[in-house]
Amino acid sequence: MSKLTFSIGGIHPADSKLARESKIEVLPLPPKVYVSMFQHLGAQAQPVVAVGDKVKAGQIIAEPGGFISAYVHSPVSGTVKAIAPRKDLAGFGVMHIEIDVEGDEWAEGIDLSPELVTDIPEDREFILNRIKMCGVVGLGGATFPTHVKLNPPPGKTADCLIINGTECEPYLTSDFRIMLERTDEIVVGAAIMQKVLGGCKCVIGIEENKPEAISAVRASIKKLGFPGISVGVLKKRYPQGGEKQLIDAVMRRQVKSGGLPIDVGAVVQNVGTSLAVYEAVQKNKPLVTNVMTFTGNIVPSERQHNYLFRIGMPLSFIAEQAGGVPEGTVKLVSGGPMMGKAIANFDATTVKGTSAILCLGEETRRHPETPCISCCRCADACPMGLEPFLLKKLYAVGDTAALEQNAVQDCIECGCCQYSCPAYVPLLDNIRMAKAQVMGIIRARNAKK
Amino acid sequence: MTETIIWTVSVLTVLGLLLSLVLFWVARKFRVEEDPRIDEIEKTLPGANCGGCGFAGCRAFADAAVKAGNLDANYCPVGGPETMKKVAAILGCEVKETAPRVAVVRCNGSCANRPKVNEYDGAASCKVKSSLYGGDTGCLFGCLGCGDCVAACQFGALSMDAATGLPVVDEGKCTACGKCVAACPKRIIELRDKGPRGMRMYVSCTNRDKGPVARKACAAACIGCGICAKTCRHDAITVTDNVAYIDFSKCKLCRECEAVCPTGAIHGVNFPKALDKEAVKQRIAERKVKEGDASTTVGMTEKKEAGNE
Numbered sequence: 001m002s003k004l005t006f007s008i009g010g011i012h013p014a015d016s017k018l019a020r021e022s023k024i025e026v027l028p029l030p031p032k033v034y035v036s037m038f039q040h041l042g043a044q045a046q047p048v049v050a051v052g053d054k055v056k057a058g059q060i061i062a063e064p065g066g067f068i069s070a071y072v073h074s075p076v077s078g079t080v081k082a083i084a085p086r087k088d089l090a091g092f093g094v095m096h097i098e099i100d101v102e103g104d105e106w107a108e109g110i111d112l113s114p115e116l117v118t119d120i121p122e123d124r125e126f127i128l129n130r131i132k133m134c135g136v137v138g139l140g141g142a143t144f145p146t147h148v149k150l151n152p153p154p155g156k157t158a159d160c161l162i163i164n165g166t167e168c169e170p171y172l173t174s175d176f177r178i179m180l181e182r183t184d185e186i187v188v189g190a191a192i193m194q195k196v197l198g199g200c201k202c203v204i205g206i207e208e209n210k211p212e213a214i215s216a217v218r219a220s221i222k223k224l225g226f227p228g229i230s231v232g233v234l235k236k237r238y239p240q241g242g243e244k245q246l247i248d249a250v251m252r253r254q255v256k257s258g259g260l261p262i263d264v265g266a267v268v269q270n271v272g273t274s275l276a277v278y279e280a281v282q283k284n285k286p287l288v289t290n291v292m293t294f295t296g297n298i299v300p301s302e303r304q305h306n307y308l309f310r311i312g313m314p315l316s317f318i319a320e321q322a323g324g325v326p327e328g329t330v331k332l333v334s335g336g337p338m339m340g341k342a343i344a345n346f347d348a349t350t351v352k353g354t355s356a357i358l359c360l361g362e363e364t365r366r367h368p369e370t371p372c373i374s375c376c377r378c379a380d381a382c383p384m385g386l387e388p389f390l391l392k393k394l395y396a397v398g399d400t401a402a403l404e405q406n407a408v409q410d411c412i413e414c415g416c417c418q419y420s421c422p423a424y425v426p427l428l429d430n431i432r433m434a435k436a437q438v439m440g441i442i443r444a445r446n447a448k449k
Numbered sequence: 450m451t452e453t454i455i456w457t458v459s460v461l462t463v464l465g466l467l468l469s470l471v472l473f474w475v476a477r478k479f480r481v482e483e484d485p486r487i488d489e490i491e492k493t494l495p496g497a498n499c500g501g502c503g504f505a506g507c508r509a510f511a512d513a514a515v516k517a518g519n520l521d522a523n524y525c526p527v528g529g530p531e532t533m534k535k536v537a538a539i540l541g542c543e544v545k546e547t548a549p550r551v552a553v554v555r556c557n558g559s560c561a562n563r564p565k566v567n568e569y570d571g572a573a574s575c576k577v578k579s580s581l582y583g584g585d586t587g588c589l590f591g592c593l594g595c596g597d598c599v600a601a602c603q604f605g606a607l608s609m610d611a612a613t614g615l616p617v618v619d620e621g622k623c624t625a626c627g628k629c630v631a632a633c634p635k636r637i638i639e640l641r642d643k644g645p646r647g648m649r650m651y652v653s654c655t656n657r658d659k660g661p662v663a664r665k666a667c668a669a670a671c672i673g674c675g676i677c678a679k680t681c682r683h684d685a686i687t688v689t690d691n692v693a694y695i696d697f698s699k700c701k702l703c704r705e706c707e708a709v710c711p712t713g714a715i716h717g718v719n720f721p722k723a724l725d726k727e728a729v730k731q732r733i734a735e736r737k738v739k740e741g742d743a744s745t746t747v748g749m750t751e752k753k754e755a756g757n758e
Contacts, residue, residue, distance in 0.1 A: 344567050345583075432577075
């Protein structure tokens, strides 16, 4: 079978999967955790515990604040010390629940044994409810509540579930490690989601630079014998893990501007989400743990780690466990180097979607901006077929009508344009602003209707 | 040869005469009747077309003023009261006296007062920077220093001070058009009354964090302690959301607030003499004794006693 990939744009950044050989290690518990109320896309969660309450690990401590929102559970057992705003990694104040850690006692009804459970519950509503009550969100980056995504609006049916194991961002190896170490669980998770979506086919998309993962997943599918699950081998290319790019690569279908994957009959879920779904449905274990990578181009090889962390752990605590931030670090990034966020506040804590801490050296510092030379490399690199140089110019003159015509709202903020620009023009920085402006106008217009 | 020249000249002359007649007729027939006062007012206006009045340009301003027949909705901040008087004379109506205003930068977070906690190497735009994260200092409310306001000013009245990293307003050039106010994503620039001979008081901080947090981020932050509000005899100062604000219509420029402010967040500018803080504090204490109302000190002792109990 030929290798798959998406049709337009894309870049080939250096692989840099430095931590690929490090097995997943379980982090010790810090003395205190700070659980953010804003760990998912949509409305902020509302705390349901009070200061002084005793909580157990896995107990619900906050309820969804709207339709698109998620439950938040206590990652540890202990006492609620405070419910107050605290700075997140960008330095903005977000409501956090502070918990003093006392022992490690889990709430009742949670199965912590490592045994694989392959019998999938029959009732679709039961599965969806488990996923919702366990606060599962998409772990591919956007943290969209999974129960909403797995429940397509009436009249729309999914005919392909794509499990995203591409991990196209350089440096990140957490998805690779779980595909090696938790293979069976991921496959069962995929089968569960397949069932919820009405028994459509399922493709687990993995990039060719992870041959071990491809063979491990293939062997597991064969062993477990779930029907309709296959592995799709993809070429190495960024941003292959983007929802629309992955659908294009695997199904050869294009999502129209302003459309959703379900419009072309596709649902995309990350391998991490698949694991979380397995734990939620088969073990009743809420999403309070996830795997992350501690890596970077100046981190020595013996200090590259893949960690199983609990939500609410301070980033600085994790760095300490990994032997500290190496000298010469000029940038700390949470997530991958392409789409991750710079860490402005190292006391910020992990959230459900945290995928990595990157320590990057001097050579990653940005170059000063020079004038655009109209080479159009950005337009060649854009996987959405946009013209980034034009969008930047239109934003500078404030022409929102032309920005909308040129589909700025379709930008997936992958950063390919900025990466490929030889003049170091901050294209994405400007386009992101333009997108926010145009999205605001579109929302206001829709609200009027 | 001569014949050709004669023919050419005569044909062109006749053609020219005929076309001029056509043009004359068109100009008479399709003439747009316009109020001559619009032109007159436009000439009086500064002609900067800055949009500070809220209209697209000076002609749009003149048009609107003539159509309305009064100046209730029109004020040219660039021309100021003198221009407005001239415009009013043309329209034959009254104009409200409006005090001249000036842009005031309400942030005192210079490099010395507000240490940097990280380094920003993204696009040089305050708007972009504020959308990405909380800023390169501990203060979430202060100046980001990328100079969006400087770029927005059409009159060259704003410039970045390299030593402090803050924008500086040239009062002579500032026309109070408000472009910088709109350009600042942190909303730290405010249009304030220029005051008599340029003398005015203002709180040079917009930090709404609680006192200790604000103080930790910036040595010159307003910590919302309220001493200024207690000291003020003219009821001009209010403290909301941990930050003081001076109402310039009530301020009598006594400078007592500036003297008592523990962080130096209150600024008085263009005063002929430098402020002697100790002398003013002395004056306040004497006045309190005379009035038999030592509420500030009494209040503090009461609190201490309550704490001891």
